[in-house]
Amino acid sequence: MSLPARPRTFSGIKPTGVAHLGNYLGAMKRWVDEQDEYDNIYCVVDLHGMTEPFDPAELRRETRGMFATLLAVGLDPDRCVLFAQSHVHEHAELCWILNCITPVGWLERMTQFKDKSRKQSDRERISAGLLDYPVLMAADIILYDAHVVPVGEDQKQHVELTRDIAARFNRVFGDTFVVPEPRIQEAGARIMGLDDPTRKMSKSDDAPNRSIFITDEPDAIRRKIARAATDSRREIRFDPERAGLFNLLTILQVITNDSNDAIERRYEGKGYGDLKRDLADAVVAHLAPIQERYRSLMANPDDLDREMARGAERAAAIARPVMARVRKAVGLA
Numbered sequence: 001m002s003l004p005a006r007p008r009t010f011s012g013i014k015p016t017g018v019a020h021l022g023n024y025l026g027a028m029k030r031w032v033d034e035q036d037e038y039d040n041i042y043c044v045v046d047l048h049g050m051t052e053p054f055d056p057a058e059l060r061r062e063t064r065g066m067f068a069t070l071l072a073v074g075l076d077p078d079r080c081v082l083f084a085q086s087h088v089h090e091h092a093e094l095c096w097i098l099n100c101i102t103p104v105g106w107l108e109r110m111t112q113f114k115d116k117s118r119k120q121s122d123r124e125r126i127s128a129g130l131l132d133y134p135v136l137m138a139a140d141i142i143l144y145d146a147h148v149v150p151v152g153e154d155q156k157q158h159v160e161l162t163r164d165i166a167a168r169f170n171r172v173f174g175d176t177f178v179v180p181e182p183r184i185q186e187a188g189a190r191i192m193g194l195d196d197p198t199r200k201m202s203k204s205d206d207a208p209n210r211s212i213f214i215t216d217e218p219d220a221i222r223r224k225i226a227r228a229a230t231d232s233r234r235e236i237r238f239d240p241e242r243a244g245l246f247n248l249l250t251i252l253q254v255i256t257n258d259s260n261d262a263i264e265r266r267y268e269g270k271g272y273g274d275l276k277r278d279l280a281d282a283v284v285a286h287l288a289p290i291q292e293r294y295r296s297l298m299a300n301p302d303d304l305d306r307e308m309a310r311g312a313e314r315a316a317a318i319a320r321p322v323m324a325r326v327r328k329a330v331g332l333a
């Protein structure tokens with residue numbers, strides 16, 4: 001099996017709403033910062049967006065919106081392959097084959113499945129797709145011989161399952177797949193809700209002051225940060241036990257790239273009001289150019305569609321030979 005000179009990364013994001021600061025700081029920003037270190041493939045996983053109840057018009061709109069967001073935050077389609085999952089049919093095909101070697105018990109043990117299915121009181125509304133979600137994710141990754149999968153903390157278990165599936169396939173059918181590694185960055189891996197630091201910031205959550213969305217107006221950003229939950233202590237320190245404050249400091253640290261020490265020193269003798277004001281300024285300033293690029297990309301849908309089609313062709317060119325290898329290994333060719 002021929003491997004690329006630079007290690008290959010693959011990662012994906014669901015088009016289930018507007019991206020928030022957790023997606024950006026926990027995943028996208030890092031993808032952008034590391035563009036030259038890896039051979040990168042990034043994907044808007046629209047098939048994953050169908051695993052919970054969805055509306056077709058919304059899915060179509062949000063897939064394009066997420067694609068534009070990835071370009072707006074700085075992914076350069078000349079330095080990475082950027083595409084929508086459903087445009088490359090091999091994902092669904094490989095998913096089926098992997099389904100046939102994946103024990104159901106492995107899937108029923110996944111935390112995300114347990115959480116999401118527990119939230120749904122009517123069992124008739126939990127789709128087989130929700131249970132199968134991690135097998136499709138495994139197909140996404142191993143279809144490209146990816147070595148490294150940069151994700152937030154919440155997806156680590158799914159990448160570990162991918163390793164188990166790839167290793168099992170290799171054992172049963174002979175060496176076919178690269179067994180990938182998850183890569184979770186230290187800071188920003190889990191950005192919490194501003195109103196409730198025990199819940200993660202999330203796209204599909206409608207608590208009004210929980211998440212800062214990439215497209216939020218400056219006023220909304222300032223309001224959400226001003227109302228963020230903290231505690232009644234005074235000194236400003238990176239203390240994970242003080243979850244609300246820790247979350248605000250983490251956001252500031254990842255956005256400014258300043259060290260924890262420098263930030264703590266800056267706020268000696270100062271209060272939460274100062275910190276929140278500075279943080280709001282930093283977030284507003286950081287997002288401004290991203291929002292401008294996003295608006296201009298969304299105003300030119302034909303250009304976006306062209307870029308999506310180009311990405312899909314480049315992705316398919318990598319996926320096709322891997323799929324041919326799989327078909328041969330399992331006796332379909």
Ligand code: ATP
Pocket residue numbers: 012013014015016017022023024025026027150151152153154155188189190191192200201202203204205
């Ligand atoms: P949803 O709420 O619709 O389930 P989500 O907000 O969790 O979605 P995903 O599309 O599942 O977002 O995740 C995209 C990427 O963002 C993944 O790498 C994931 O680990 C990361 N991510 C999601 N939420 C956070 C968060 N709160 N903090 C840090 N990283 C996050």
Ligand code: LTN
Pocket residue numbers: 010011012013014045048136137140141149150151155158
């Ligand atoms: N499940 C992931 C999205 C995803 C993904 C992938 C991430 C789908 N396929 C492949 C990394 C690699 C999530 O972030 N919720």
